[in-house]
Amino acid sequence: MMNTACKISTFNPISQFFFFTSNPSKSHLGIHQRQVALKSGRACCSSSWNLSCSSRATTVDDAKKTLVIGLGADSGCGKTTFMRRLTSVFGGKAEYLKNGNPDSNTLVSDTTTVICLDDYHLLDREGRKLNGLTALHPKANNFDLMYEQINLLKQGVSVEKPIYNHSTGCLDPPEIIHPPKILIVEGLHPMYDPRVRELLDFSIYLDISDDVKFAWKIQRDMKERGHSLESIVASIKTRKPDFDAFIEPQKQYADAVIQVLPSNLVPNNEDEKKFLKVRLIMKEGIKYFDPVYLFDEGSTISWIPCGRKLTCSYPGIKFAYTPDTYYNNEVSVLEMDGQFDRLHELMYVESNLSNLSTKFYGEATGQMLKNGDFPGSNNGTGLFQTILGLKIRDIHEHIMSEKNNRPTSDITKFLQPAYA
Amino acid sequence: MMNTACKISTFNPISQFFFFTSNPSKSHLGIHQRQVALKSGRACCSSSWNLSCSSRATTVDDAKKTLVIGLGADSGCGKTTFMRRLTSVFGGKAEYLKNGNPDSNTLVSDTTTVICLDDYHLLDREGRKLNGLTALHPKANNFDLMYEQINLLKQGVSVEKPIYNHSTGCLDPPEIIHPPKILIVEGLHPMYDPRVRELLDFSIYLDISDDVKFAWKIQRDMKERGHSLESIVASIKTRKPDFDAFIEPQKQYADAVIQVLPSNLVPNNEDEKKFLKVRLIMKEGIKYFDPVYLFDEGSTISWIPCGRKLTCSYPGIKFAYTPDTYYNNEVSVLEMDGQFDRLHELMYVESNLSNLSTKFYGEATGQMLKNGDFPGSNNGTGLFQTILGLKIRDIHEHIMSEKNNRPTSDITKFLQPAYA
Numbered sequence: 004m005m006n007t008a009c010k011i012s013t014f015n016p017i018s019q020f021f022f023f024t025s026n027p028s029k030s031h032l033g034i035h036q037r038q039v040a041l042k043s044g045r046a047c048c049s050s051s052w053n054l055s056c057s058s059r060a061t062t063v064d065d066a067k068k069t070l071v072i073g074l075g076a077d078s079g080c081g082k083t084t085f086m087r088r089l090t091s092v093f094g095g096k097a098e099y100l101k102n103g104n105p106d107s108n109t110l111v112s113d114t115t116t117v118i119c120l121d122d123y124h125l126l127d128r129e130g131r132k133l134n135g136l137t138a139l140h141p142k143a144n145n146f147d148l149m150y151e152q153i154n155l156l157k158q159g160v161s162v163e164k165p166i167y168n169h170s171t172g173c174l175d176p177p178e179i180i181h182p183p184k185i186l187i188v189e190g191l192h193p194m195y196d197p198r199v200r201e202l203l204d205f206s207i208y209l210d211i212s213d214d215v216k217f218a219w220k221i222q223r224d225m226k227e228r229g230h231s232l233e234s235i236v237a238s239i240k241t242r243k244p245d246f247d248a249f250i251e252p253q254k255q256y257a258d259a260v261i262q263v264l265p266s267n268l269v270p271n272n273e274d275e276k277k278f279l280k281v282r283l284i285m286k287e288g289i290k291y292f293d294p295v296y297l298f299d300e301g302s303t304i305s306w307i308p309c310g311r312k313l314t315c316s317y318p319g320i321k322f323a324y325t326p327d328t329y330y331n332n333e334v335s336v337l338e339m340d341g342q343f344d345r346l347h348e349l350m351y352v353e354s355n356l357s358n359l360s361t362k363f364y365g366e367a368t369g370q371m372l373k374n375g376d377f378p379g380s381n382n383g384t385g386l387f388q389t390i391l392g393l394k395i396r397d398i399h400e401h402i403m404s405e406k407n408n409r410p411t412s413d414i415t416k417f418l419q420p421a422y423a
Numbered sequence: 424m425m426n427t428a429c430k431i432s433t434f435n436p437i438s439q440f441f442f443f444t445s446n447p448s449k450s451h452l453g454i455h456q457r458q459v460a461l462k463s464g465r466a467c468c469s470s471s472w473n474l475s476c477s478s479r480a481t482t483v484d485d486a487k488k489t490l491v492i493g494l495g496a497d498s499g500c501g502k503t504t505f506m507r508r509l510t511s512v513f514g515g516k517a518e519y520l521k522n523g524n525p526d527s528n529t530l531v532s533d534t535t536t537v538i539c540l541d542d543y544h545l546l547d548r549e550g551r552k553l554n555g556l557t558a559l560h561p562k563a564n565n566f567d568l569m570y571e572q573i574n575l576l577k578q579g580v581s582v583e584k585p586i587y588n589h590s591t592g593c594l595d596p597p598e599i600i601h602p603p604k605i606l607i608v609e610g611l612h613p614m615y616d617p618r619v620r621e622l623l624d625f626s627i628y629l630d631i632s633d634d635v636k637f638a639w640k641i642q643r644d645m646k647e648r649g650h651s652l653e654s655i656v657a658s659i660k661t662r663k664p665d666f667d668a669f670i671e672p673q674k675q676y677a678d679a680v681i682q683v684l685p686s687n688l689v690p691n692n693e694d695e696k697k698f699l700k701v702r703l704i705m706k707e708g709i710k711y712f713d714p715v716y717l718f719d720e721g722s723t724i725s726w727i728p729c730g731r732k733l734t735c736s737y738p739g740i741k742f743a744y745t746p747d748t749y750y751n752n753e754v755s756v757l758e759m760d761g762q763f764d765r766l767h768e769l770m771y772v773e774s775n776l777s778n779l780s781t782k783f784y785g786e787a788t789g790q791m792l793k794n795g796d797f798p799g800s801n802n803g804t805g806l807f808q809t810i811l812g813l814k815i816r817d818i819h820e821h822i823m824s825e826k827n828n829r830p831t832s833d834i835t836k837f838l839q840p841a842y843a
Contacts, residue, residue, distance in 0.1 A: 298718040299775060301731030310746045311721030326730045355719060 068406065069157050069182045070399045071202050073193030075253050076209035077246060079220060082189045084377050085209065085388045086110055086117045089187060091374055092392030103178040106168045116183035120190025121167040123149040128172025139191055139245035146196040149188075153202050156182045185399055194253035205292065205398055207391060208257035212264045218276035255330035258292060259394075260284040261387050268318035268341050278318055280340040281383025283390065287333040291401040293358045294335035295390055297324035300357070301335075313351055316344050322352070339383030346372065352386075359390060360397035367393060488826065489577050489602045490819045491622050493613030495673045496629035497666060499640060502609045504797050505629065505808045506530055506537045509607060511794055512812030523598040526588045536603035540610025541587040543569040548592025559611055559665035566616040569608075573622050576602045605819055614673040625712065625818055627811060628677035632684045638696035675750035678712060679814075680704040681807050688738035688761050698738055700760040701803025703810065707753040711821040713778045714755035715810055717744035720777070721755075733771055736764050742772070759803035766792065772806075779810060780817035787813060 072089075076082050087110075090097035095112030099105075108119035124131075124138060125145040136143045152162040163177040194200045194208070211219070217239065224230040254260050266278035285294035297304050303325040309315035323338040337356075343349050349368045353359065361367055370389045371380055379385040492509075496502050507530075510517035515532030528539035544551075544558060545565040556563045572582040583597040614620045614628070631639070637659065644650040674680050686698035705714035717724050723745040729735035743758040757776075763769050769788045773779065781787055790809045791800055799805040 298724075299726065299728065299732075302733070303725075303727035303730055304718075305723075305725040306719065307723035307745075308719065310723055312719075313722070325727075 068159055070185045070204050070395075070402060071153060071157050072185060072187045072395055073200070073203040073206040073257075074187060074189040074209070075191065075193045075207070075250070075257065076189075077191070077211065077216065077242075077250060079223065080209045080211045080216070081378060081384060082209065083110075084379065084384075085207075085391075086187060086189060087377060088370070088374055088385070088388045089392045089395060090115045090117070092370060092389070092396050093185065100178060100180075104166050104168070104175050106170050106175065107166055107178055108169070109164075109178065109180065111183070114183065115185040115187060116180060117187040117189060118164060118180060119167070120144075120149060120188055120192055121169065122165050123190075124167045124174065127167075127174050137242055137245045139242060139249055141192070141195060141249055144192055146192070146199060149192075150196060150198040150202070152180075153186070153188060153199060156180060156186050157202055158182075185395070191250055192253070194256040195249060200256055204402065205289070205395060206257045206259075208254040208260045210251075210254055210260050210262040212262070214265050215263050215276045215279065255332075258286045258289050259391055260329070261384065261391070263384060266318065266340050268321060278341060279382050279384065280338065281387055282339075283337045283383070283387040284327075284329055285335045285337070286329075287335060291398045292394060293360075295337055295356055295358045295394075296335060297322055297337060297356060301326055306355070308348070308351055308355070313348055315341070315348060320348065320352075337387070339386060342381040344381075349386075356390075360393040488579055490605045490624045490815075490822060491573060491577050492605060492607045492815055493620070493623040493626040493677075494607060494609040494629070495611065495613045495627070495670070495677065496609075497611070497631065497636065497662075497670060499643065500629045500631045500636070501798060501804060502629065503530075504799065504804075505627075505811075506607060506609060507797060508790070508794055508805070508808045509812045509815060510535045510537070512790060512809070512816050513605065520598060520600075524586050524588070524595050526590050526595065527586055527598055528589070529584075529598065529600065531603070534603060535605040535607060536600060537607040537609060538584060538600060539587070540564075540569060540608055540612055541589065542585050543610075544587045544594065547587075547594050557662055557665045559662060559669055561612070561615060561669055564612055566612070566619060569612075570616060570618040570622070572600075573606070573608060573619060576600060576606050577622055578602075605815070611670055612673070614676040615669060620676055624822065625709075625815060626677045626679075628674040628680045630671075630674055630680050630682040632682070634685050635683050635696045635699065675752075678706045678709050679811055680749070681804065681811070683804060686738065686760050688741060698761060699802050699804065700758065701807055702759075703757045703803070703807040704747075704749055705755045705757070706749075707755060711818045712814060713780075715757055715776055715778045715814075716755060717742055717757060717776060721746055726775070728768070728771055728775070733768060735761070735768060740768065740772075757807070759806060762801040764801075769806075776810075780813040 074082055074085060087097055090110070090112040093112065093114040095114055097110040097112040097115070097117065100107045100109040100111050108122055110117040121138070123145045124143060126134060126136065126143045131138060131143050134142075138144075148165070152164055155162050159182045161179055161181045164180045165177045166175040167173075168175045188199075188203075192199075193203065194206055200206070217235075220235050220239065221232070224235050225232060260283075262282040262284060264280045264282070265276045266280050268280075269278050283295070285292070287294065297306060304323065306322040306324075307319065308322070309319045318341050320339065320341040320343065323336075323340075325336050327334050327336050329336075343352075346368065349371055350365060353361075353365060353367045356367075359367055367386070367389055370392070371385055374380060374385070374389075377385060379388070494502055494505060507517055510530070510532040513532065513534040515534055517530040517532040517535070517537065520527045520529040520531050528542055530537040541558065543565045544563055546554060546556065546563045551558060551563050554562075558564075568585070572584055575582050579602045581599055581601045584600045585597045586595040587593075588595045608619075608623075612619075613623065614626055620626070637655075640655050640659065641652070644655050645652060680703075682702040682704060684700045684702070685696045686700050688700075689698050703715070705712070707714065717726060724743065726742040726744075727739065728742070729739045738761050740759065740761040740763065743756075743760075745756050747754050747756050749756075763772075766788065769791055770785060773781075773785065773787045776787075779787055787806070787809055790812070791805055794800060794805070794809075797805060799808070
């Protein structure tokens with residue numbers, strides 16, 4: 004069966020060289036891809052232009068090296084909203100990369116660049132169909148290239164990154180990505196490959212429970228896009244084995260997990276999981292990442308702020324905080340069940356949280372209000388995304404400060420491929 | 424049937440006059456007792472010496488007037504321990520009244536006097552038996568005299584208070600009680616009579632759940648005193664209707680209730696209710712009494728301090744705090760389940776409680792340690808008794824300060840019997 008959906012890439016590499024490396028031949032990205040035995044359509048996606056990807060060194064200044072954040076989740080789990088909140092904390096407005104492919108997945112702001120790891124799909128939609136693979140399967144993704152390019156960006160080297168076109172399902176010609184201050188790599192597999200995982204300065208996993216995911220898909224695909232219930236159920240069913248095998252296990256590696264569950268405040272929680280219980284699971288012992296806590300660090304707390312001083316409407320808000328273990332790691336868990344009605348509730352909550360890494364009193368609330376039209380702004384998803392944005396800014400500042408206080412390193416040691 | 428157990432009192436009143444009253448005849452305590460139709464033995468208890476009780480004014484200085492605290496509970500519920508903790512907070516050591524009846528029930532320290540309301544029994548043990556009344560029944564108690572004498576003490580007037588001899592079950596000749604700085608009236612009925620209730624500047628009820636009360640009685644009466652299980656069960660059964668009718672309803676009037684329940688931390692809580700859940704129910708809106716709170720005033724909190732910073736042994740400690748309603752009153756409830764093992768646990772807890780009315784950091788812990796050999800020192804009964812001691816000291820100081828800042832009142836207005 005031929006892949007007729009995608010045209011062969013017409014992209015012509017113009018800057019196909021590699022800078023400052025002890026073994027140029029090894030750095031040729033096409034050569035060092037893992038060899039996978041896959042049936043390809045017209046080879047438009049899985050071979051031709053991957054070989055054409057190139058990299059350029061734009062800077063070798065150690066102090067300017069890029070902080071790399073990984074964000075893992077299934078599709079349709081709110082990664083885009085999260086990215087917008089993150090970039091908002093850094094002060095800029097995120098926009099899709101201009102002057103390139105209008106179907107580019109890359110968001111860029113003054114300080115951050117968000118790349119979508121779908122761009123490292125090894126197979127286009129047709130190719131996946133031919134091989135009977137979902138996009139979730141590692142064989143459908145190019146981890147060698149993913150590692151190579153993230154590593155280069157981290158060292159301050161521009162790369163020409165492929166584009167997976169979500170509209171057409173094709174692999175489009177690459178776009179040039181310059182190393183930002185903060186690189187966020189979001190997608191299905193940021194923590195799957197150990198080499199990529201090693202590059203991450205901080206990693207987050209969005210863990211949406213099956214119940215909630217189903218409710219969200221119903222809302223988006225059925226009510227907004229007119230899909231049938233049967234097709235949604237079938238799609239979930241098809242993806243489930245690969246999701247369980249390759250995506251979900253990554254959460255054990257994440258420094259922070261945002262877990263989204265149905266609310267416990269509402270009996271049976273019908274009404275399409277409108278009310279959510281969201282948990283922020285924060286790994287202990289991560290440098291520059293001091294977990295947020297409620298009232299008393301290290302103890303177990305539950306807190307219903309609605310009472311004499313704060314009147315909340317049904318079903319109210321309940322917070323919890325506890326130390327715990329998660330995949331054999333010591334973690335702190337902050338939990339919010341229910342939703343906010345008004346500003347003063349949010350301020351009241353912020354005033355009782357510690358280690359928020361805000362620069363001034365009320366900054367978290369300010370961020371939430373500024374992005375009040377984003378989905379989840381009245382519940383724990385918005386709050387915890389905002390908090391993680393503040394924490395990442397803090398980590399970035401600490402690392403920059405640390406780097407500025409030491410002599411510039413020899414760039415060559417960073418450019419040695421770790422897997423060579 | 425004759426009462427042969429008690430001798431007729433040989434007490435000869437020597438100071439039978441009443442000072443500063445507009446109607447001397449009305450103040451004669453024997454006359455103004457409520458008339459009760461009761462069968463008496465040789466009248467030794469219920470009539471003869473009641474008529475002989477007299478009062479002396481020792482001071483009329485308004486600023487020195489006595490603060491009156493009521494403490495209600497069933498017998499065997501730890502009132503004596505509580506009294507020792509209260510007097511300890513005030514700095515003195517409580518001792519039984521010297522130079523009088525060795526069976527006196529009155530505890531005296533530098534600042535406080537604790538009188539036992541059993542001394543206002545109208546009927547001795549034999550008389551109660553004859554009339555088929557328990558000591559819990561209002562008819563077995565002399566509320567007129569109770570009111571009259573507490574009122575006088577409150578105005579700074581000494582009284583000659585009867586003594587109920589718990590050893591013999593007789594009403595012994597009275598003892599002279601001088602007005603202290605703080606008068607604590609403890610017993611079965613401090614809040615039963617509305618006139619007496621009105622005299623209380625602060626009132627406390629010890630509410631021991633049936634389960635715990637039974638376990639305590641087994642411990643004391645069976646294991647320590649050799650009573651049979653059957654006799655204990657029979658005694659509880661006999662007292663229960665009057666307890667439910669006349670004693671327990673008083674808790675609705677208390678400014679603070681200490682409620683003692685079996686622990687929820689231990690499955691089924693066997694082992695004779697060794698582990699307790701204790702709740703301190705504090706009425707809102709009481710002048711000079713700001714309820715203690717945990718972390719966030721007016722919200723609902725649960726807190727397990729045992730965790731990373733504090734390691735507690737089985738079954739651990741759990742605190743809770745919540746606003747609530749109690750007999751249609753707004754209250755704040757502080758709850759402690761489980762028990763302390765070591766000093767640093769106590770300090771840690773104290774550091775997270777607010778409105779404790781301590782004079783220095785760690786004072787509550789210091790008090791608990793000082794009286795570490797008292798029953799309940801490792802659980803919520805000891806902690807909450809200590810806290811109420813601190814609160815009462817605070818109330819006393821506020822009231823004294825208030826009185827010192829206003830002109831001395833005309834004493835006569837205080838000596839008008841309120842029920843005349």
